Amino acid sequence: MKFSDGNWHVPEHLHLLNPVEVFDARDEGDSLLILAPTTPQPDRANQINAKLLRLRFFSPMEGVIGVRFEHFRGGLDKGPHFELYPDAAFKPEISIGEKAAELKSGNLTVRVSTAEGWRIDFLRDGKVISGSDYKAAGHCTDKSDNDQTYMFERLDLGVGTKVYGLGERFTDFVKNGQMVDIWNRDGGANTDQAYKNIPFFLTNRGWGLFVNDPGRVEFEIGSEKVSKATFSVPGEALEYYFIDGPDPKSVIDRYTQLTGRPALPKQWSFGLWLTTSFTTEYDENTVTGFLDGMAERNIPLHVFHFDCFWMRGLHWCDFEWDPETFPDPEAMLARYKERGLHICVWINPYIAQESRLFDEGKENGYLIKREDGSVWQWDMWQPGQAVVDFTNPEACDWYAGYLKGLVGQGVDCFKTDFGERIPTDVAYHDGSDPETMHNYYTFLYNKVVFDALEESKGKGEAVLFARSATTGGQQFPVHWGGDCYSDYDSMAETLRSGLSLGLCGFGYWSHDIGGFEATAAADVYKRWCAFGLMSSHSRLHGSKSYRVPWLYDDEAVDVLRFFVNLKCTLMPTLYASAVEAPKTGLPMMRPMMLEFPEDRACDPLDRQYMLGDRLMVAPVLDQSGDVEFYLPKGRWTHLLSGDEVEGGSWRVESHGFMSMPLYVRPNSIMVFGANDQRPDYDYADGATYALYALEDGKTAEAVVYAEGGAIEQSVSVLRSGNKLAVSVADAARPWKLLLTNVVSIEGAGEGVTISESAEGVVLEGKGNTEITL
Structure with missing residues (x-):
């Protein structure tokens, strides 16, 4: 949201209050409290009818400074709140002097001017790295919108600072110049809407910012004031955390210490997944035909996924196999597991009116209600669809019970689809604010499913394939990129969205190989196979057509086989990078700027990435086979050909379908396993x-x-x-x-x-x- 009209004016419908000076600064033991009036206070007479803004500075852990910025403090706090994990033993240093009040957290300090004017500075080792000056922060009343109020802040970006993250975004990788609305939407994979909105950004200068608000947060990254990062929330309070690195990796480390580390997925999940696709016709014979076809062509397959129509149409979700197409699911799954396969099935948190769960949910209060007490319903997606109320512990147990029943039948993991279209004109069981719950709902949904798997299969056994997320959702991997198109543009959009998500602490990420919408041309499919197998997780999936390679051409079979074999062989190296995410929050698929933060040429790169810390991958995104990419300084070696090239410059290469730019970083050891058939050995x-x-x-x-x-x-x-x-x-x-x-x-x-x-x-x-x- 913009709070200015150009540089000099404020829109007529907005009324702003800005802090102008420090009236009082207090050391409260574990925090620094600043009282800041919005008009000068030269004498006591000015205190009558004064307006006051309140700032509390604190530190949840070393290198992180929290800021609580408030106007009125008497509002109801209905929740929900992000689950945070502060270091209770850490204590910041606080000092109040004639010219400034300071709170120090390790090498990071916040300094508030107490002498004259209004100024906040964040300093690293005594050097200012960002800050907020006069009229940058404040309180806003929108007179055109029933006096809706907002709190906002503008932080200095500085010359050359690039901003990244804010969730899985399909827009340009560098967020400077963009307005980003943190509001989960089911908008596909080629718009400014996103399934996974995270109110956290990272900079190439080694600092980041997290807004501690699960509701709607709006960012203007150099798009209102071009040298500022503006962020705002509705209401009377804004809480944010300034996170220092001093390098980008350390920022992610601290952010995920605060908001939760990713779980480590099972080794089998890193293999090849094949699905039924979405609206295709299939039954056991169809599925078995796919499995036989892969085996006959010597293509290793490790996970089979049943999409929506494993259940009857218009009944989603009732967690019952369609009796006409799958009359004996337990026996079927047992046969598939004898082949060494793991099984995934599609679910969502929505309950159609024809589902057997609807009456149970209605009678027991397990479904989200309207304010009048009736069940909230609409006809979008499924007729008479309702939504499970995961703020009700009994509803969580009820929903999880059906999932555990499926695990008992032989299901190993769940694709947790949807979770974005969550209504706001409702009343929750626990009284949560429905506006704030819109984004947070996905956290509760995926946590229930993740916990159900751990309870039924054992700790460390849970694997999801999730589409929606918010802060903290990184704890429940894996996540995939949603409904993309089947062309080169969408491959590029998909890649940059995954890189953005990884910078928000999501360690593992996948996408629909071949694209979801429509059917890819054979060349696109083959290039996507290479990209998909050189990703964290690898799944063949589509909408109206199957994604088995022989439906494209004979060469597609060879390409898929080659890259599946390669990934299995590389698993010792890939798994070593996977193990880092639960320790440091670092993603497996890393933007170049994360591994080479001192190389400014890496700052904007979003068509290549490091898979772990030692293998550079540049997917081919053009029918010609030409690919342009950058290698930092040093002697790099092509993984497949063994050719050595000198880095420090851009390269243009042409690759056939059995190759792509895969360059090993200098001074590296790559570990090749002895098994090219399985990811788990x-x-x-x-x-x-x-x-x-x-x-x-x-x-x-x-x-x-x-x-x-x-x-x-x-x-x-x-x-x-x-x-x-x-x-x-x-x-x-x-x-x-x-x-x-x-x-x-x-x-x-x-x-x-x-x-x-x-x-x-x-x-x-x-x-x-x-x-x-």
């Missing part, structure tokens, strides 16, 4: 540790993890001149080290065997050793 057994472009004086390291994140093996290599010192954690376990682009070596330690391959020199041994190049 003993990664350390028979693994090859491939060393790439190790520079003199540098160390390359790799850690191999077992299911759940326990360390199984670690290998490090230090280069000193022509010497390589190899260190391993488990001296009893054999290792295999590939030295890429090395023709021969002079010698190695005792017990090490040496052989040559097309990729370089292979050494095998046990324990620590030294190698002479």
Whole structure:
């Protein structure tokens, strides 16, 4: 929302109150309280009829400063509230002087001028990195909208500051110049609307901002005042957290410490998922035909997903298999599981009037009601559709009970679709404010499903495939990108949306390979297969047509098989990056600016990414096969060809369907597993540790993890001149080290065997050793 008309004026329908000076500054032990009048107070007479704004500064953990900015404090707080996880033991330092009052949290300080004028500064190690000056913050009354009130703040961006995040957004990756409305919508994957709206942004300067409000938050990122980030909420109070890094990775670390870390998905979930698609005709014979077709073509498949019509039409959700198409679901699922498959089924939080659940929900008060006590209904999506009220604990248990019944039949995970079209003209069981619940509803919905899986399958076993989200939703992975089109434009839109979401602490993300709407041309499908298998999670899914590769052309079969095999082989490396998300909040798919924050050329890049910290991926987004991408400085190696190139510049390459730009970062070890058929196996057994472009004086390291994140093996290599010192954690376990682009070596330690391959020199041994190049 804009609170100005150009630089000098305020719109006539808006009345603003701005803090002008500090009337009082108080040290309240764990917080700094500032009382700020909206007119100067030279004497006591001016205190009559004065208007006062109140700011409380506090610190929930080191490096994070919270600001509570209020006008009237007497309103009802109906909730809901984000679940936050502050460090209760941390205490900030507070000082109040003649010129300024300060609160210090680690290297981050907020300073409020107490001498003259109004000014707030945020400082890192004594240097100002952002702030708010006279008339930047305030209270607004909109006289054209029944005197609706707002609280707002404008923070300085500074020269060269780029803003990212704010959820899974399909608009430009850099948010400068955009107005972003934090309001979940089912608007597809090619508009300014989003399924996953997160009131958090990150900057390339190593600081971020989180607005602690589950309701509608509006951001003007350099779009009202071009050097400011404006954010506002309706009502009489605004709470936000200024988060310092000082680098972007550390900002995400602190943000997810505060709002929740992602759970670690099961290894099997990283394999290939195939679905029935949405409105296609299917039964057990159809599904079995897909499975047989994949097996006959030697394409590994790991998860099969039944979309909406596993239930009868017009009955969603009743959690009953359609008896005409699936007369014996338990036996069917048992047969599929004998093939080594995991099973996913589609669900949503909506209850059609013809569902067997409708009368149960109505009678027991499990459905969201109108203010008059009747069940809220409409005919959108399903006839007479109602919505489960997850603020009612009994409704949560009721809904979860049906899910547990499906788990008992053989279902392993749930695609939690929808959760965005949540009404606001309603009354919730717990009295929550319906405007605020609109966005927050998805958190409750996905948490109920996630918890039901953990309760029925065991802790650490839950896997979702979720579409909607808000802050905290990152704790319930995996998430996918919604209803995209089947063309190159949509591939690009999809990628930048996933990169934006990852910068909000969502560690794992997927998308519909081949596109959802319409049917892709064969070349688009093949390029999307490569992109999809080089993503965190990989699912073939569509709307009105199937996504099995032989329906496109014969080459599509080969392309899909190749990249599934490649992903399975790369799983030791990919899983190592997956394990980071529960520890640091870092996503598997990382924008270049996250891994190379000092390289300004990386700031705007949104058509390439790092998969983990050592593999650069640039999907081909053009029918010609040409792709333009940037490599930071250093000697990069193409994963498939072994070609070495010097970075620090842009490159244009042309790739066939069995290739794409996949470049290994200098000074890296990639771990290749011995199994190209499954994502879940003993990664350390028979693994090859491939060393790439190790520079003199540098160390390359790799850690191999077992299911759940326990360390199984670690290998490090230090280069000193022509010497390589190899260190391993488990001296009893054999290792295999590939030295890429090395023709021969002079010698190695005792017990090490040496052989040559097309990729370089292979050494095998046990324990620590030294190698002479």
